[in-house]
Amino acid sequence: MSELKMDKNYNPKEFEDKIYDFWMDKKYFEAKVNKDKKPFSIVLPPPNITGQLHMGHALDHTIQDVIIRFKRMQGFETLWLPGTDHASIATEVKVLNKIKEDEGKTKDDLTREEFLAKAWQWRDIYGRKIVNQMKKLGNSCDWSKERFTMDEGCNDAVTEVFVNLYNKGLIYKGNRIINWCPDCQTTLSDAEVEHAEKAGHFFHIKYQIKGTDDYLEIATTRPETMLGDTAIAVNPDDKRYHDLIGKTAILPIVNREIPIIGDKYVDLETGTGALKVTPSHDPNDFLIGKRHNLEEISVIDEKGFMNENAMHFKGMDRDECRKEIVKELDEIGVLIEVKDHLHNVGVCYRCGTVIEPRVSKQWFVKMDDLAIPALDALKNKDMKLIPERFGKTYNHWLEGIRDWCISRQLWWGHRIPAYYCEDCGETMVSRDVPHKCSKCGSENIKQDADVLDTWFSSALWPFSTMGWPEKTEELDYFYPTNVLVTGYDIIFFWVIRMMFSGIEQMGEVPFEYTLIHGLVRDSQGRKMSKSLGNGVDPLEIINEYGADALRFMLMTGNSPGNDMKFMIEKVEASRNFANKIWNASRFVMMGLEDSTSNFELTGNEELDLSDKWILSRLNEVTNDVTSNLEKFELGLAANKIYEFVWDEYCDWYIELAKKRLYGEDEEAKLTVQKVLMTVLKDILKFMHPFMPFITEEIWTHMNSTNKALIISEWPEFDETKLDKNSVEQMNGIMDAIKNIRNVRATMDVSPKIKAKLLVIAEGKVRENIITNKQYLIDLASCSEVILEEKTNISDDAVSVVIEGAELFMPLSDLINFEVELKRLEDEKKSFESEIKRAHGKLSNKGFVNKAPKALINKEKDKIKKFEDMLVSVNERIESIKTKL
């Protein structure tokens, strides 16, 4: 036993860093291929290097750390593989902003190489910062295996996958309409487009029908795109316009002749039922254009300005152009009306700029064939989502998936491994840079300028980080991983793409379970965001309350998949819990310094009721907590530990232990010390995954010679150690104590005043009370406990009626008989209502016939119990009445 040096208050700052260094020094986090042990692996969702970790990361990481630490203690070879993500577009935006701030330069002023040098500097700074934050949180990641999505290995994996998919025809380059952000000046995938409701207008415009004075009324929200109109479409079933199909309309302002075509896509109800078709600037119109072989006329450039096809509007930005064109339409008398209109517009998920659909040549992943096995994997339960309801989101997205646009007009990211012959235009996709053109032999070869969508590399994370495409031992041993932990907001971006990538490249799902959590919101339920300034920095909380308090708070009071509010009161409550276990441990270890005992129970000790009770409860809790953790019910497990530690171990067992601890009987003292230590050790083990620092710190105080808590064995449930009898007896005693305390409080009797306790009871209850009378003396302010006959009870006593016994306290003049009468009458009422209830149930034939026998017997016992108690209470009431 080490010398006790524990402060009165829990002070996490004094040991958290020290403990983390200790784990690092001993390399406890490092995973090795070990065929004698079962593997358990998690890959960390790599945080973006755009900045620092927020509360959502703290939640995500804590969940993983709890699972990993639990599995490590259970004897698995655990790998938690950490890393960071280059976050292509997000980081590029940040780095460019920084360059602008520092040097006043824009992207146009920089070469690609200059930019990349700055970006790598950024990644070094923020990558390190993020890792430090994770360490503060206590993450037990294997840092020796830390990865980055743009490191050499990941680059190889990306190239390999690209080439594989290209060779299989699953990656192609095509001229298609894509989402374009005019501000970021790059394409975006469908998942990167958010929809925002915006107030706009419906402009109703006349298009003259050629050779007549008739006109067709068109409604549009984007009049500026009319400059690129190449048709008008109506539904062939629409009686109003039916006859116009095949005729020609004249585009106002431009005076271009455009055909009127029939297409089922057009909705009869929407707008005027006639649709202007702009194949270059609308995804639907693009498809209509393909069906009818329409010309594509682009009128807006990549920066969002009108181009040379826009006549005198050239050079205006698209919003300005809208105003001008409406003005002009009005002037020439073709603007019929303008209606207010609320509609959804696509905006860039990074900068919020309204997306401009554009036709351009981009790289795509063909999704149809890849989606099917990913759908099957969920259906066949090769991968299980927790909670299951997210399966709907998963399926819905995969079922409706369109080809994935993967090229980005950015610099920061994986350069696309496609090469073009400058002479003959041949496209070559290969792992290595080709020396000469495979078609014409020219050496004039240029690599594609674009980079890949950042999620392309993230999708490979579960295997790229384990050495793939090499066939490594790690990959063989740790893949597929066991569980992936992430927020529901990232199912589309990441989970789904990892799924089809893992299945396609590895032939196996990347993880067996996906555990999905919600968002951490602010105390008012708003999303934490920079613009609102309502973010809470995990490091500040750790600094003030300790990482353990933060972790425990994140793990309790919410359930999987649901959002949670961050409230400082909850952190305080968790900190108080840490303080509780700190002081309980301090108490247990006080006076143990000089002992030579190892405080292991041998089985030969003389255990009293409270010992048997707490040991049996410990065993039960072991079972509950373990099964909760195995089912990833982390919050339930944490709650059970909390209750066991605080309510049962501290408030009852420790209080009862004091008598023997402070007594003269050395043997009894040693026994109780052993039980205290035994239970405490397991408590520390249960708590360790949730509160790793404080538990390890306490462990070093109590167990300096043994191995570290982090690698100690998880307690095993032993059914033979359940002692139902003792638990039942102890519950009886606790019930008596609570009742006595209640009565005394009702009577306003100071705890300092001790009173005799006269007991009337028979059989087992009588024996129980007498054997354990010391408990009543210690915890219920009794001076002594005496068995009595009913006839000898004086009238100036208050009484407590419990199951199988009546307890009397002669408090004479301290008793307020009116209060006592009221109390007894309340009690009587409650007994009567219980009896009525039970009778009600038992007189219900359906219940008697169909309910389980145990339940029926329970009701019968209840009646007996309360009827007995009712008799006693009635006697007391009569007796008290004589005193008034």
Add this chain to the structure above:
RNA sequence: GGGAGUAUAGCUCAGUUGGGAGAGCGCCUGCCUUACAAGCAGGAUGUCAUAGGUUCAAGUCCUAUUACUCCCACCA
């Protein structure tokens, strides 16, 4: 337009296969009882959103309704 979630004590939320409503915080009363006032003891507070249904039995399962939230979507 489609889908999902939430609705339980004043507040924040648990409630694991249906079998007598829980916690933390807050509130009230009394305690500095030699582990802990970041504590101890006692107490009050709920038509478990509404209406039906299934069942012997519903906070829990089913249906509808209401309110709030979120996600998806190519109605100009």
